[in-house]
Amino acid sequence: MTTALYRRYRPESFGEMIGQSQVTEPLMTALRSDRVGHAYLFSGPRGCGKTTSARILARCLNCAQGPTDTPCGTCDSCIELGRGGGGSLDVVEIDAASHNGVDDARDLRERAVFAPARDRFKIFILDEAHMVTPQGFNALLKLVEEPPDHVKFIFATTEPEKVIGTIRSRTHHYPFRLVPPAAMLEYVEQLCGQEGVEVEKGVLPLVVRAGGGSPRDTLSLLDQLIAGSEDARVTYARAVALLGYTHAELLDEVVDAFAASDAAAAFAAVDRVVQTGQDPRRFVDDLLERLRDLIVVSATGQGAAAVLRGISAEDLARMQGQADAFGPSRLSHIADLVIATLDDMTGATSPRLQLELMVARVLARGAGGAAVPVPVPAAAAVPAAAASPAPVPTAAPSAPAAMPASGDRAAAASGPAAAGVSAPSPETAAPAAAVEAPPVPTGPVTLERLQQAWPQVLGRLEDVSRSSWMLASGARTAALDGDVLTLAFSSQSDVAKFKQLAAGKGPSEDLRQAILAVLGIRVKYIARHDAGGGPGGPAASGPASPSPTGPGREARPRVRDRSG
Incomplete structure (x- = not known):
């Protein structure tokens, strides 16, 4: 039985943290200069390293060679608070979701009075601190405001606004953020190398995208893919099927059909989406992602590799050809239609119908992204400058003496016959109506x-x-x-x-x-x-x-x- 990846690779020092320099660097500076506060508030999205950072801070404070910004990793305190350690008596982790009342706060106050059993500080880590009731926070207020010299508080929460202001004002607040895709992609590539796992191209960008910037979620997904793969090799097809994304070949098929205005191929691809059990909303979201990539490629050319990380040169060349087939204006117009469809799908009872209507609208725009001409009277198809008959001077003897009695006076005055030219054929009149x-x-x-x-x-x-x-x-x-x-x-x-x-x-x-x-x-x-x-x-x-x-x-x- 193996340990989960996110546990095996949990950072043990601030230097091992990725994407959180706005937190780790100030904390390391405070530790080096011996300006450590008595209470900290770590906030940010789930799985971004709040509790891990709280444990690292506890290791730095209670290290035998500390307080230090880099734990030694060999003393009893560092070993107990490390990856394989069982925890320290002087570092108390409390799940505030289940210990959030006044009685729990009173019990914590009683425990804080006693000196540490062995280490330098008695540290209380309150996870999910936003779950503490206002009454519980008020019961803790005096202790957090003026704790004994040997007590340190670290609050970790995903919703800092729910922590009452009197507590927040007495803490050093450090906001954590989601890890950028570039840093996360580099990290998982390094981790796969350490694990000896072979990964097909295109898999890791999907994992990073599915993880949404959370290291814990990303490693959990990668762990699932590795566990379900044979011969330590993660294939693209299995990753697509497991993560629920649309296969790149299907996206290429739809994009090529749009570029060629091939309705049969486009609707056949949509039918494949439905028949294979994929979520139409996911397909539309993946299509929007591909259109975004094509817009970037069209705008930046050879510089797209610096923006679209993790995409091979072969894929970039294919996307360059697709972008050239559309042009920037048409790509932007199609992306607007896809975004509108994605919004309409929220709460829709028939997402497949919304998807098929979107495909119809994209195909109806035709080349150049022009709107479908609305059926209009003949007078509206000609330029607006000639749509209205010019006023006829009454004193001119050679002016036309009669006007048509029907409602098509504008057409009679501005049509081809009035200009002395032959009427256009139906084949040439249709494109002219779209101008x-x-x-x-x-x-x-x-x-x-x-x-x-x-x-x-x-x-x-x-x-x-x-x-x-x-x-x-x-x-x-x-x-x-x-x-x-x-x-x-x-x-x-x-x-x-x-x-x-x-x-x-x-x-x-x-x-x-x-x-x-x-x-x-x-x-x-x-x-x-x-x-x-x-x-x-x-x-x-x-x-x-x-x-x-x-x-x-x-x-x-x-x-x-x-x-x-």
Whole structure:
């Protein structure tokens, strides 16, 4: 029967600690200069070395050659507090989770009165100190404030804010942090060498990622992989299956399908995720991790090796090819879609459906990351500068004498026939519809032009915020008076949601920025409830409908939003 890795390799001196120099160096300096306090508070995430550091500090204080910043390791106190030691009578470790009341505090006070049995100090280590009740802390307060000369306190906790302020103010507080991935990766590589274990490439980065910066959790996972491997060799396939991550080959398959816009391959990969029993949320998270790596590779080129540690040169070359197939803009856009899907999956009843919809959205963007063109009238497909007919001088005898009687006046005035060119074929008209309008069109912005450009505004808004797009899609552009836009919503709750702002962001601001990008005008709003109204721009109200500004509409109560 073997001892767990995290116990066999528990540090025995501050010099063996990794990633906690902000704690170890000040403590070693205090020990060298004989400025040791009477009470310490060690706080930080679980498994980052708080209790281990408390034991090392106890060894340094009670070492026969101390107090010293480096325990000798040979005296009785150092041996008893070492890895294989059974503990010292003068170092009392208390689990505060089960000894947290007033009676336990009174018992501790009685034990603190007696002098150490052998060593220099009697040291009390209270683990999980945040579990002590306020009454228990108050019972300890006087002892912690003015302890006997031979008593030292070390509190270890993951939640320092739950330790009452009167106790915290009487301690030296040292915050521990999670160990950075680079330092952790180097440490586990060294440990595998000492253990004589062969590890396939890609395994240790997965272990470090799964450990989340906690040395104890990382070593526990590595110990599990080593115990479940044959011939002292940890394979990548077994590590992926045990840790629950997505295999790199499957991620490559999905990324290549996205780059080639191959829907069949992309959905086949998604089906493999589901059929093999993997968690769709984990797959989306792993895909986001891969997209992040591709963005780094695209941005840094050959310098990516300094950021993506633990990845072989062969893998970096393959990722460079994938990044080049997308481009930075498209990679960023796909990453935004994946992040939104990951958020939507929280609490979702059908994560597979969310995953498949995400794949559909990514594929629908197509090359270049452009948004899917929204079906719009013919007039909205041409540049916005030509969307509105120019005013015809009444004194010009050669001006056209008749206008079309249908609602397609803008199309008749700005279509290809009006310019004297042949109409584009259906094959060439489809790509032209996806071209964005110039950001700042010339000429005045009227209600009619706003309604014609409304699908383009919604298309841009969808790329910014899906929720804002859904809310604006249900609104009707009722009137435009200068820069004041009146929007009619079908319910009062939609009006309230539209007006919500948090840190200067919200649906109203998102829509304002989309209108500014398409039409070059920064609008203010009048948001009102109109139960008889319907969603849309020109399709709902018509290009020449007088109802939004008529007397009947003016009589309705309005909620004005002058933000921005």
